Amino acid sequence: MGLEYVRISPGFERYMPKDYVDLVKYGQFGRQMDVQQLGQFKELVEEHPMCAGCFMAYFIRVFYAALPNPEDTIVIGTAGCARLALSQAAVPFIYGNYGDTNAVASGLKRALTIRFPDKVKDVVVMAGDGGLIDIGFGMTMHSWFRREKFTTIMVDNEVYGNTGGQESGMSPKGVQLKMAPKGKQFDKINAVELAKVAGCVYVAKLAPTNPKRIAKTIRRAVLAARHFGPTFIHAYTSCNIEYSIPTEKVLEDARKREKQDFGFYEWMTDEVKEYFEELERKPEEVRT
Amino acid sequence: MPEQRVVDADYLLLEAPRERKFITGAQAMAEAVKRANVDIAIAYPITPQSEVMHLVGDLWAQGYLKDYYRAEEEYGAMSAIAGAVRGGARAFSATSGPGLLRGIEAIASWPGHRIPAVLGVLTRVVNAPLSIQPDNVEIAYLLNCGMVVLHAENQQDVFDFTLASFVISEKVDVYIPVAVCTEGFFVTHAKGYVNMTPEDMKLPPRDPYKAPVPPTDCEIPPARIQRDAPVQKSNFMSYLIHAVWQQEVWSSNIRAMKYIYKYLGGPIEVVNPDAEVFVVASGCAAAQGREAVRYAQMEGLNVGLVKVKSIRPFPEKEIREALSKAKAVIVPEHNIVGWLAREVKAVLPNNDRVIGGPRVYGGMTLPVELIMEKVYDAFGIKKQKKVVV
Numbered sequence: 001m002g003l004e005y006v007r008i009s010p011g012f013e014r015y016m017p018k019d020y021v022d023l024v025k026y027g028q029f030g031r032q033m034d035v036q037q038l039g040q041f042k043e044l045v046e047e048h049p050m051c052a053g054c055f056m057a058y059f060i061r062v063f064y065a066a067l068p069n070p071e072d073t074i075v076i077g078t079a080g081c082a083r084l085a086l087s088q089a090a091v092p093f094i095y096g097n098y099g100d101t102n103a104v105a106s107g108l109k110r111a112l113t114i115r116f117p118d119k120v121k122d123v124v125v126m127a128g129d130g131g132l133i134d135i136g137f138g139m140t141m142h143s144w145f146r147r148e149k150f151t152t153i154m155v156d157n158e159v160y161g162n163t164g165g166q167e168s169g170m171s172p173k174g175v176q177l178k179m180a181p182k183g184k185q186f187d188k189i190n191a192v193e194l195a196k197v198a199g200c201v202y203v204a205k206l207a208p209t210n211p212k213r214i215a216k217t218i219r220r221a222v223l224a225a226r227h228f229g230p231t232f233i234h235a236y237t238s239c240n241i242e243y244s245i246p247t248e249k250v251l252e253d254a255r256k257r258e259k260q261d262f263g264f265y266e267w268m269t270d271e272v273k274e275y276f277e278e279l280e281r282k283p284e285e286v287r288t
Numbered sequence: 289m290p291e292q293r294v295v296d297a298d299y300l301l302l303e304a305p306r307e308r309k310f311i312t313g314a315q316a317m318a319e320a321v322k323r324a325n326v327d328i329a330i331a332y333p334i335t336p337q338s339e340v341m342h343l344v345g346d347l348w349a350q351g352y353l354k355d356y357y358r359a360e361e362e363y364g365a366m367s368a369i370a371g372a373v374r375g376g377a378r379a380f381s382a383t384s385g386p387g388l389l390r391g392i393e394a395i396a397s398w399p400g401h402r403i404p405a406v407l408g409v410l411t412r413v414v415n416a417p418l419s420i421q422p423d424n425v426e427i428a429y430l431l432n433c434g435m436v437v438l439h440a441e442n443q444q445d446v447f448d449f450t451l452a453s454f455v456i457s458e459k460v461d462v463y464i465p466v467a468v469c470t471e472g473f474f475v476t477h478a479k480g481y482v483n484m485t486p487e488d489m490k491l492p493p494r495d496p497y498k499a500p501v502p503p504t505d506c507e508i509p510p511a512r513i514q515r516d517a518p519v520q521k522s523n524f525m526s527y528l529i530h531a532v533w534q535q536e537v538w539s540s541n542i543r544a545m546k547y548i549y550k551y552l553g554g555p556i557e558v559v560n561p562d563a564e565v566f567v568v569a570s571g572c573a574a575a576q577g578r579e580a581v582r583y584a585q586m587e588g589l590n591v592g593l594v595k596v597k598s599i600r601p602f603p604e605k606e607i608r609e610a611l612s613k614a615k616a617v618i619v620p621e622h623n624i625v626g627w628l629a630r631e632v633k634a635v636l637p638n639n640d641r642v643i644g645g646p647r648v649y650g651g652m653t654l655p656v657e658l659i660m661e662k663v664y665d666a667f668g669i670k671k672q673k674k675v676v677v
Contacts (some may be wrong), residue, residue, distance in 0.1 A: 005508050072506045076371075092504045094374060097393050100367035103359065107330065107368035111375025112505060114327050114354045121506060139367070142360035 006071055023090055028064075029071045035062055035215040044070055048085035053247030056155050056237035057253060059208045060085045063126070063153070065090070066215035068222050073122040074112075076105045078131035079081035080162045081239075082155050086126060099136030101125040102143035105150045113149075122222050129159050129170035133189055137169075144198035147229040151221045154191060157239035165242035177242070192265065195232035201272050202231040205265040207258035209251065217266065223279070224272045236262040246278070289350040294325070297455045300491060301551050313475035316443040316482050317382065317408050317468070318343035320450035324406075325490040327377035328355040330470035332365040334387035335420045336472035337410040341382055350423040358503075359503040362387045366394035373403045376496035376503035378454065382408030384472055386424050387416060392433075399434030399464040399537045402501040404457035406450065407435075409469040410476045411622075413650060421440075421651015424571060425623040427599065430467055431631075434537040438542045438552075438602040439570040440470040443480035445597070452551040454491060459533075460549040462544045464537060468597075471622060473651075496554050522669035545601045556606045563592030565616045565666045568607070568632050570596040573620045574653055580659040591663055596628065604635040616666035617642045620659050622651040 008016055023029065027042040027230050044064040050057040060082065067073050069189045070091050077083035079098045096104040105125050112121040120220045132154045140152065158167040158216045159177060167180035170191070176247045192205045201226035214235075218231075221231040236257050238245055245253045258264075268276070295304065300323065311319070317340045321329065329348065331341035348356035359365035365381055372379045383391060388409060396403060412425040430437050436456065440446045446468065453466035470476065478620055496503040548555050567577035567652075574595040584591035594610050596603065611617055619629040619642060629644035636642060643666065646658035664671045 005506065074504055074506060092506060094371070094504055096367055096370060097397055100363065100370075101362040103367035104371035104374075104642060106359075107328070107362075107371030107373075107377075107379070108375040108504070109371075110328060110355050111372040111377035111379075115505065117377050138360050139364045142364060146357065 027090070028067070031066070033065055035065045035211045038062070038065055038211070044091055045085055045089035048088050048113060050081060050084050051241055053240045053250045054081070055208070055240065055250050056081055056157060057085050059155060059214065059235055059237045060126070061179045062208065062211050062214045063218055064091065065088055066218040067124075068219050069120060072120055073124060073222075074108065076101045076108070076123065078127045078136065080128040080131055080160075081157065082126055082128055092186070099131050099134070100139055101127045101131060101136060102148070102152060103139040106143050106146065106148045109148060109150050120226060121218055124222060125150060126153045126155060128161070129154060129156045129158065131166045133191055134169045134182065140213075141194070141198050144195060144200055144230045144232070147199055149225050149229060151225040151231045151233070153218070153221070154234050155237040156191075156234060157237050157242075158188070159239050159242045161239040161242055192232070195234075196267060198286050199230060200232045201225075201229040202268040203266070204232075204240075205234040205262065207236040207254045207262035209254050209258055213264065220268075220276060224268065227275065228269070228272055289352055290488040292325075292352075293541075295489045297491050300485055300489055301452055301455065304485045304489060306485055308481055308483050310479050310481050311443060311482055312339070312477055313440075313443045313446045313470055314339035314343060314410070314477065315449040316603045317450050318347060319482070319484055319487070320447050321380055322347050323451055323485055323490050324380070324454045325378065325493050326353050326380045326454075327494070328372050329353055329380045330357060330359050330365045330368045330372070331381065332359050332362050332383070332387065334362070334384045334412070335411060336422070336476050337382045337384035337387065339476060340408055340638050343381065344382075344671060362391035363394055366398075369405050370398060370401055370403055373405050374401065374504045376494070376505050378458075378494040379405045380408075381405070382410060382476050384410045385412030385423075385426055386510075394427060395430075395435070395465075396433045399540075400533060402463050402499070403465050404463050405465045406453045407465060407467045408450065408456060409467050410472040411469060412472045419651050420674060423623055423629070423649045423651055424469065424471060425625055425649070426619070427469050428623070428627040430469075430493065431600060431627065434534070434541060435464055435600065436462070436466040436541060436598070438466065438468050438597060439599055440468060440475065440543060441571060441574045441595060442475060443478075443482045446470050446475060447482050447484055448552065449597070451485070452547075454665035455551065456544055456547045458494055459544070459547055460498055460500060462547065464540050464541050464544075466544075469571065470541050474572050475654075478495045482489060488663060493616075500665040506546065534658070542601050548598050548601070552597055554606065555601070555603035556610060557597065558592065558610050560590070560592035560596070561610065562590070564590045564614065565615045565618065565663060566594055566611055567618045567620065567659060568594045568596065568611070568628070569620050570628055571597060571622065573622055575664070576654045576656050576659060577620060579656040580663060583656060583660055584663055589663060589667060599628075599631070602631055604657070607632060607635055608637075611636060614641060618659060618662045618666065619644055620654055620662075621645070621647045622649065622654060623647065
């Protein structure tokens with residue numbers, strides 16, 4: 001149904017904002033875009049107030065371009081940097097209380113399943129390390145234990161960027177940050193392994209240096225969640241402000257971290273693997 | 289389960305035949321949920337609420353609800369309710385004392401998100417030292433959330449208030465959550481007579497498109513919901529938008545009053561309106577206030593009762609009118625802080641008439657003799673002998 005609500009009633013085109021008309025005419029609704037074509041189509045997110053050189057903003061841009069069914073997708077975020085861009089996309093966005101994304105997503109996904117049993121409605125959580133693995137830890141884990149059918153994407157900037165640079169559970173051990181005046185005292189939490197153990201059917205970890213790979217990972221995570229159960233992507237999205245990474249060195253830093261500890265990693269259940277083998281032989285059927 | 293047919297809400301609440309049953313307050317709340325056509329209930333156990341959510345789970349197992357699960361903890365339960373309601377479902381949960389406080393950040397955001405959910409609050413001690421007994425200090429924490437807050441005296445009220453709450457909360461000009469409070473154990477685990485609507489009738493389903501804030505379900509525009517996100521524009525803009533929105537939430541709260549009149553017979557009940565001295569009470573304390581009126585009549589003392597059913601919206605005008613000629617106003621409560629006495633004092637002229645107390649807390653019962661002591665004081669009677677029973 002999603003497409004119906006983005007279509008403009010005949011005769012009203014001239015009265016609609018140009019931005020909206022462009023979205024319908026040249027955007028992703030009803031079409032599958034190739035992220036290699038970024039810049040050649042009307043994107044779901046364009047304006048945002050994130051810092052110059054923010055790697056998270058770049059990841060979010062690619063994320064929206066990669067959604068398999070944006071007209072029937074709802075994104076849930078929490079307080080923090082990511083939601084500054086998420087809330088400005090042409091995809092419905094829910095902003096709950098801090099750390100409660102996966103609980104809200106559980107209720108939302110179940111409500112949509114009750115109301116639209118024969119339709120596909122994708123729910124995607126995108127939140128930071130603080131929202132998902134610190135404050136919202138219990139709710140993140142339990143949504144996975146319950147096998148809720150939505151995707152969780154952690155944009156890991158290894159810090160509470162939005163509140164001014166406090167350590168998080170995902171900050172590397174030893175790094176000195178506000179509230180870690182003697183350096184962080186314990187190791188970075190292994191979120192990917194936790195996700196596997198907790199019941200995710202598809203898990204990936206990446207430093208988003210390759211847009212085609214990001215897109216494939218996101219599409220796989222959303223499709224696997226739609227059919228099989230919870231999925232999780234752990235993406236390194238540096239905070240160039242708190243970690244003092246010069247704007248022009250942001251990609252260089254991501255490549256360095258990719259070699260160091262964020263090498264591409266993907267894991268899925270046999271069932272999901274079979275599904276993708278079948279599906280990706282017929283790419284035109286990726287969309288439902 | 290019996291086949292349930294959808295009937296008009298006004299018919300179900302006001303006209304449908306009723307059958308008398310002798311049941312607990314927890315059963316009464318679950319029986320109301322059974323007739324409310326609820327889509328999803330999300331539970332987390334805490335004594336003495338657990339009985340309600342256990343019974344509601346049984347209803348799901350029987351097919352009365354479409355979904356039900358035990359959440360990770362109360363914050364997760366209340367956040368999931370927000371998600372489910374924003375997705376267009378009709379949702380219910382219940383909680384008690386510390387559980388309510390654990391979930392209160394999420395609950396406090398419901399009215400602002402325009403979440404028409406119904407929350408059972410089966411009251412319990414909050415503060416240390418630990419006790420699982422009834423004490424309604426937690427209602428004080430709900431009063432400033434923006435939600436409608438009803439306080440049930442007995443099992444009948446629990447049934448009526450809960451069923452009506454689903455209808456009231458989804459009225460287009462209200463569209464905020466409703467809390468149905470009652471004292472844990474005293475009401476939830478004790479039996480009373482309840483006149484119930486037939487179990488083969490249920491409310492019409494929720495229509496989420498008949499709403500001031502539409503559901504987030506990708507079925508209706510706008511696609512781009514926050515291009516000019518208020519928080520990002522400037523602090524001034526953010527403050528302004530928040531302020532206007534809060535005003536609207538509280539206006540919605542006030543607009544609930546007409547439905548409280550329609551479905552619950554008004555926000556207060558007055559017994560012996562020409563009395564000189566009044567007991568003003570809500571919840572279980574109202575039952576003891578009723579007893580005090582009976583005692584006083586036997587002693588020839590002209591005492592009345594104002595039972596407050598709706599704490600939010602607070603019946604300011606109604607209480608002022610009912611107590612316009614009262615010499616003294618006694619406010620017994622099941623909590624130490626005396627939140628109801630504060631509310632009553634705030635709306636009455638010459639409020640030195642208001643006697644805050646007696647108060648019991650920590651789960652203790654409220655002996656009618658304690659209220660009578662205040663009654664004698666109000667009449668200037670020095671009493672040596674025991675009251676007539």
